[in-house]
Amino acid sequence: MTNFDHKTVDLYNLFKDQDFEMDLFRNKELEDDVKELYQYNCQFCCINMEDVADLGLDNQEQFKIAHLWDLKFSGPAEMTNMLCLCAECEISFAVGRFIVQKEGSKFKWFSYYPDEMDWFEGGLVALQDTHKLSEECVLWHSIYNKKRTIDIREKGLESWNQQAEDQCLTHANQELKKKFPDHVSSRIKHD
């Protein structure tokens, strides 16, 4: 985690502490399939096993499966909700400093610049033909994390509590219901 400022690491540790039990909801077999599909290439920055080896990290553990729609909030443990990311991109994605947006038929990832409080294009999300992303899941991640990132930026990490999390969740669910009024509502448990 050497490339990260303390705030990112603090956020990551905070969120991960809350998420550890989510391993129960993971589909490890499917996650391994997705890693194999991408042959351990990061779908964002495109770093691969050879690059990782050059950094002295000769290890498949450096590649993670990230879920767009958080499993903790009833996101599906399905391929359409999964991304194969390097460990560093996974951290930024987990804390909401990286988001994905659909533009035309492509998916692009964006990186948050705290000084400008805005996201800037990082590049295309590398996608295999057989791997479709769920638009609902992409949108859920981006709505939830945009609000969370801005809220924490404006109010400080110490303000992040259950109530703040609930507000982000309600916001994401409301926005998503507007976009997908029919088929997404069964997954949303919080109103």
Ligand SMILES: [Zn+2]
């Ligand atoms: Zn990466």
